[in-house]
Amino acid sequence: MDLNQLIGRATGLAGEAGAALLRQVQHVRLPGAGQASATDDxxxxxxxxxxxxxxxxxxxxxxxxxxxxxxxxxxxxxxxxxxxxxxxxxxxxxxxxxxxxxxxxxxxxxxxxxxxxxxxxxxxxxxxxxxxxxxxxxxxxxxxxxxxxxxxxxxx
Structure with missing residues (x-):
């Protein structure tokens, strides 16, 4: 694997990890505080x-x-x-x-x-x-x- 492919693959993995983390953080809410979330009770x-x-x-x-x-x-x-x-x-x-x-x-x-x-x-x-x-x-x-x-x- 050449250097450009390696950098491209690393960038892709970092992007996927960042997107997964963002999905998790978007649904973290303190009960009774902040904006309503579809996942709230x-x-x-x-x-x-x-x-x-x-x-x-x-x-x-x-x-x-x-x-x-x-x-x-x-x-x-x-x-x-x-x-x-x-x-x-x-x-x-x-x-x-x-x-x-x-x-x-x-x-x-x-x-x-x-x-x-x-x-x-x-x-x-x-x-x-x-x-x-x-x-x-x-x-x-x-x-x-x-x-x-x-x-x-x-x-x-």
Whole structure:
């Protein structure tokens, strides 16, 4: 085996070893911390803190929680902390018990609405469409379905 082949083979083996290590590291998560992972226990993932950054001082946010969060009542815990880099306040919430998937969507929507109310004073809506009805096409039906799911799962 000449030197070029040897270097090529060594480079290939090192690349394969690095890729295998990266695959392993990508799935290492501390329970209840960091981003959700498909390999997390569903109960642990459901209990995560959901967080939005609000462009307001912590004292303003602490003074009165917006209605979407207060509507969830004692079922949730709420905390506020100063956002890194002096970028406002992190408003975090999670359920006290183990929530259902629907309840997690409800909490995510409540946090987004609370952010809008604190920053703008109202929750902006895109429906009904100002330009009329969408055409009855497969793409239009898919878009309507996504728009209906957006309040629970996030902005399109």
């Amino acid at each position: 569903p109960e642990v993932a459901a209990r995560r803190w959901r967080v939005v950054t609000v462009l307001r001082e912590p004292a303003d946010v602490d003074a009165a929680l917006p209605a979407p969060l207060t509507a969830l009542g004692d079922r949730i815990e709420v905390r506020t902390t100063r956002a890194p880099g002096d970028r406002g306040t992190e408003l975090a919430a999670r359920f006290r018990g183990t929530p259902t998937e629907h309840e997690v969507g409800e909490l995510r929507a409540a946090l987004r609405e609370a952010k809008a109310l604190l920053e703008v004073g109202e929750v902006l809506r895109v429906d009904p469409q100002p330009h009329g009805e969408r055409a009855a096409t497969p793409q239009g039906a898919a878009l309507e379905g996504a728009a209906k799911a957006a309040p629970r799962e996030g902005v399109l």
